[in-house]
Amino acid sequence: MPECETKVVGYFAYLSPTQVVCSDMDACVVSGSSKAMEEYLAEIDPHGASKATVKKTRFGEIRRGLQLGAAYAFDKESYARFYPLAVEAGMPVAAADFEEQSHQGARFFTVRLVVSST
Numbered sequence: 408m409p410e411c412e413t414k415v416v417g418y419f420a421y422l423s424p425t426q427v428v429c430s431d432m433d434a435c436v437v438s439g440s441s442k443a444m445e446e447y448l449a450e451i452d453p454h455g456a457s458k459a460t461v462k463k464t465r466f467g468e469i470r471r472g473l474q475l476g477a478a479y480a481f482d483k484e485s486y487a488r489f490y491p492l493a494v495e496a497g498m499p500v501a502a503a504d505f506e507e508q509s510h511q512g513a514r515f516f517t518v519r520l521v522v523s524s525t
Contacts, residue, residue: 411492412467417485418444420459428459430480434517435472437464439484466492473498473520480515489518 417437420428427435428448438444444461469479469489481489483505493500503516 411495412465412470414466414488414492415463416466416469416489416492417464417481418461419464420444420448420461422457422459430515430517432478432480432515432517434478434480434515434519436515437469437479437481437485437489439482439488443482443484466496470496470498473518476520478517478519480517482515486516493518 417439418441419435419437422428428444428451430436436444436447438447441461448459448461449455466489470493473479481503483503486503486505490500490502499520500518505516508514508516
C-alpha cells in the first residue's frame, strides 16, 4: 500500500455505521481537527441529542469513497492536506479558494468525482 494512502487528512463523524455527518449538500464533512468537528457538531445539533463518534480519516479511505461516487465537504485545514495527495495520485481535483467560499457563505469545499458507469 502506498504511503499516501495511510496519511491522515482529517476527521469525520458518524451516528451509526451507515450514517455519517454530512453538510447541507449531502457530502461527508471532513474537518482538520477533532475540535473543529466537535464545534461543527455543536452548531448543527446544539442540544447534543445525537451522539456522534469522531474518527480520523485517511487519504485512502476518502479516495475509495470518491471513486464510489461519494462527495466530501472539506474545511480549509483538511483540504490543505487532501489536495496535494490527490494531485499526486492523479485525481482531477480543483484548488480551493476558501476566501471566496467564505464570501459566498460556504464553510466547506465539496469534492465529487465523475464516476464512469462502464
